[in-house]
Amino acid sequence: MTLLTSPLADVLRSRPGTRQELNQMSVLTQVPDPKPAETLGLADLSYLTRFGVKGPQSASWLSAQSIPIPEQPNTWAALPEGGLIARLGRSEFLIEDGPDSQTVPRLAAACNSPPAQVYPVLRQDAAIALCGQATQNLLRQTCSFNFQSLNLTEHPVILTTMVGVTVTVIPQPKSHHPIYRIWCDNTFAPYLWQTLAEITTELGGTIIGTQDFIPYTGQMP
């Protein structure tokens, strides 16, 4: 079986820690000292499976597949089996599975012969996650958008730029500090990651594995 490669595989290759094969991808799951992530943690979640669809009929097609549709553009909703759906603009959607759900393979199979005005979108994004009490500090240094102005109960999706890279950001309210999910084009991923990693280190944080990230997420959608 062919092993898939994270867009961040090269920059994470020399990182010490435990690796597992998840969704046919070698994934950094645990690092020796994840404690500084309470200040600021940076994790690669690119192994989660993703599916994109756009077109005037994409919302009705997703509804027919029993997927809940966020009503407003640039909002997201949790999927019943785990994972999330983000509405990007008016007629484009990003669906991402959680660690244990299987929604994306089902949608991909159903979209092999899509109906008219439904167009599948190849999503090979890098998926990054931020956690910890210093996330706002990092965001202020890298992004011109004021994330503190958001009402997180409205489930906002932010399409903006971070250190010059176009990103999709979803802040998720958690117990102490929100976590931030970030997606970007895979070709920009090493640059974005290295920049975020340098700032994370400066602020006293660390790179963590997917298992280390779970305590910050609760039940990750």
Next chain:
Amino acid sequence: MKIMTCPINGPRPISEFITAGAVKPMPNPQTADDLTWADYVFNHDSVPGVKREWWCHTPSNTWFIAERHTRTDEIVRTYLWEAA
């Protein structure tokens, strides 16, 4: 920092936007005579004032119309093409 309001994404720094120039109705290239087509291609309204322009919020690829005063650079309002 200069702020522009995208009709979909809300207020954002101007660095997230690009412009594609003034909104100009295109004559039918199959039926327009040379004079009309040359006027469309080469002549532009350079008198300062509030002009309608195409702008795009690049992170979301949202195209919209902005009414901008070309002397003061004041953005009067922004809206989607469908709302024009």
